[in-house]
Amino acid sequence: MHHVDPNVDVNLKINNIPVTVKGGTTIVEAASKVGIKIPTLCHHPDLPVRATCRICVVEVKGQKRFKTACNTMVEEGNEIYTNTKAVREARKTILELILADHPMDCLKCIRNTNCELQDLANEYNIKEIPFTPTAEVLPIEANNPSIVRDMSKCIKCGRCVEACQAVQDVYAINTANRSHEFTITTAYGKDLSESTCTYCGQCIAVCPVGALYEKDDTGRVWEALDNKELHVVVQTAPAIRVALGEAFGMDPGSVTTGKMVAALRRLGFDKVFDTNFTADLTIIEEGNELLQRITEGGTLPMMTSCSPGWINYIEKFYPELLPNVSSCKSPQQMFGALAKTFYAEKSGISAANIFSVSIMPCTAKKYECTRPEMNSSGYQDVDVVLTTRELARMIEEAGINFNNLAEEEYDAPFGLSSGAAVIFGASGGVMEAALRTVYEVVTGEVLQDVEFTAVRGYTGIREAEVDLAGTKVRIAVTSSLKNAKTLMEQIKKGESNYHFIEIMACPGGCIGGGGQPFRATAAIKANRAAGVYEIDSSQELRQSHKNPSITEIYEQFLEKPLGHKSHELLHTHYTPRKI
Amino acid sequence: MCKQLTEKDVCEIIASHQASKEKLLSILLDIQDASGQNCIVEEWARVVSAELDLPLTKIYDVITFYEMLSEKPRGKNIIEICKSTPCHFIKGVNIVNIFEEELCIKMGETTPDNLFTLQYTSCVGACDIAPVAKIGDEVYGNLSKDKIVDIIKSYREAAICQK
Structure with a gap:
């Protein structure tokens, strides 16, 4: 009898160790409670369970067949064995079968030393494969700026499909065919660029092997760094500093801002700047845009525009709602436009000789910087986007001992930023940052408590109402494209009464981006978010409009928010791209 | 060879099955029979996707799963x-x-x-x-x-x- 009531205690033994768990607990979860690790491969804690790889098989006393521990709920009185000879042999055979259909070119694989299949082969002491190799060399798909698919390496676990469908509701990829031809593909085998793909990279983030990865642009950056003619500047997104440390064995959420800046200098970047500066600038522009829309009867609700995966989504799925999207460029692209105009002027370096790199937690940013409209400086505003993982690889390649680096400071003039800017990295952060500024601008009063904790979090749709000098402003915040869809359907039906909506494509916001270090789970993302809020709360300056560098750039260059220059450099337009 | 299938023909086939998601297999079989190419090309799968409000990749999965259906043109x-x-x-x-x-x-x-x-x-x-x-x-x-x-x-x- 199944006890799926989460309030009922279930008593069982695993490898003769008694354990009590709540009803509805899986064998994998119960085992971890008593320190027993059951290997998993297709299973990911944040995704619906498929139980297709079978690596998690265990013996349950009294049952003839092995049970898959990832999707079998414990039952009262169960006696489960996870480490018998039969179990070990079965798991080994399963691994051998997977490996017989795998190229096993680990040394030149992007996931070498960071691959879940490689780990298991090591744990299960695989020395030879008794089966005839059947791995085929398939063409690698790399026709878009963001995501590479190497299906030769795919083990068909289906995690990417769950990320694309259950988490994002995008359905760019799915299973197809069956038996030995079973594969994961777009409809009719088209390139991702011709599918509904938004380049969010959540498929990459959950891939256990080297079948999915970001388009590697490190070569282009090394080349630029070696080119003496070029002045190479770099910007770092808010969410990098709390995740980069994971690539060097630090705990998730470790704040590595100073070490990251030092590492970038050692790599040879001429100036190390902070995307946080243009996050503050975004708040000034977007906050003013919101007020203008509210007071002048503009299209509402206004929606944020920082997340390029989200922009790709709305262009493809809800083009009729594009007028609701803020015209503000993302902080990355605002930075790019200013680097080759304001900074070029100020530093006396020709924009033609400035090479602009950005470090992003995101694969969609790689696509964003190639958009033809992102050239308001007269050049491509951001030349190359690297993910957090690519930066980590460059640091490794350069032989920099990241953990022992002394902390360094960002360069002026794009180095100073507020706590409001850093929280852009977590879902709810843009909204909170906007409220911290808009409240004071509208009411003329000093905000006593700058923390709007109601909008923070990882799941669902968070709502709040803020009183701005008598005007009640209703806001909503969400992350993941599936949640975005819910909000879009409300707007289409005329059931949305919000003024301002923040949407991030990736669950949890940029801290959970598709370019972040591998093996992130909801728990790890929560630590990264905590890191972001820790930076914010430890800062004196916590509101964008109080950033003196922002005041300065308006005085020296931009003149006023939503002014002529702003429109030219900091705002953009969108294109319907219904697939 | 049958006459070239039009979008109107495809929509009529779908309507004859009440545009019901549950009738997907029957709809696909009928389209294939009427196609003259013994298959369901992407163009018609897209119409089915829009009319039934089902993702295209879901329809492609069904077409490639069953031997009786084909995504590529086949003989008579x-x-x-x-x-x-x-x-x-x-x-x-x-x-x-x-x-x-x-x-x-x-x-x-x-x-x-x-x-x-x-x-x-x-x-x-x-x-x-x-x-x-x-x-x-x-x-x-x-x-x-x-x-x-x-x-x-x-x-x-x-x-x-x-x-």
Whole structure:
């Protein structure tokens, strides 16, 4: 009898160790409670369970067949064995079968030393494969700026499909065919660029092997760094500093801002700047845009525009709602436009000789910087986007001992930023940052408590109402494209009464981006978010409009928010791209 | 060859099944039958996707899962050769070779006149007369080279009569 009531205690033994768990607990979860690790491969804690790889098989006393521990709920009185000879042999055979259909070119694989299949082969002491190799060399798909698919390496676990469908509701990829031809593909085998793909990279983030990865642009950056003619500047997104440390064995959420800046200098970047500066600038522009829309009867609700995966989504799925999207460029692209105009002027370096790199937690940013409209400086505003993982690889390649680096400071003039800017990295952060500024601008009063904790979090749709000098402003915040869809359907039906909506494509916001270090789970993302809020709360300056560098750039260059220059450099337009 | 299928035809087929998601297989079979190419090309799958509000990748998964459906153009007559165990043991592979020789195509290919496509199928439940091939609704058993030559001839003659 199944006890799926989460309030009922279930008593069982695993490898003769008694354990009590709540009803509805899986064998994998119960085992971890008593320190027993059951290997998993297709299973990911944040995704619906498929139980297709079978690596998690265990013996349950009294049952003839092995049970898959990832999707079998414990039952009262169960006696489960996870480490018998039969179990070990079965798991080994399963691994051998997977490996017989795998190229096993680990040394030149992007996931070498960071691959879940490689780990298991090591744990299960695989020395030879008794089966005839059947791995085929398939063409690698790399026709878009963001995501590479190497299906030769795919083990068909289906995690990417769950990320694309259950988490994002995008359905760019799915299973197809069956038996030995079973594969994961777009409809009719088209390139991702011709599918509904938004380049969010959540498929990459959950891939256990080297079948999915970001388009590697490190070569282009090394080349630029070696080119003496070029002045190479770099910007770092808010969410990098709390995740980069994971690539060097630090705990998730470790704040590595100073070490990251030092590492970038050692790599040879001429100036190390902070995307946080243009996050503050975004708040000034977007906050003013919101007020203008509210007071002048503009299209509402206004929606944020920082997340390029989200922009790709709305262009493809809800083009009729594009007028609701803020015209503000993302902080990355605002930075790019200013680097080759304001900074070029100020530093006396020709924009033609400035090479602009950005470090992003995101694969969609790689696509964003190639958009033809992102050239308001007269050049491509951001030349190359690297993910957090690519930066980590460059640091490794350069032989920099990241953990022992002394902390360094960002360069002026794009180095100073507020706590409001850093929280852009977590879902709810843009909204909170906007409220911290808009409240004071509208009411003329000093905000006593700058923390709007109601909008923070990882799941669902968070709502709040803020009183701005008598005007009640209703806001909503969400992350993941599936949640975005819910909000879009409300707007289409005329059931949305919000003024301002923040949407991030990736669950949890940029801290959970598709370019972040591998093996992130909801728990790890929560630590990264905590890191972001820790930076914010430890800062004196916590509101964008109080950033003196922002005041300065308006005085020296931009003149006023939503002014002529702003429109030219900091705002953009969108294109319907219904697939 | 049937007349070229139009979007209106496809929509009519979908409407005849009340645009019901549950009738997806029947809708796809009808479209395939009317297609003149014995398949469901992307253009029509997109119409089904829009009308049934189902993601295109879901429809593609269904089309590629079932042997009876195809995403690629196929000949008028699909020769399906059983690859399940009883046919395998009775050397069904030999009859594949005979079909390939007689039709001058390889497994999975279509004859230049678009009359035949050769493909495998799972068990059709006629193991007592293995090795077996199925063409349309007809099942042909106890196959030998002579029988195969006669079968192919009969379909070719039927096609000439239809013209």
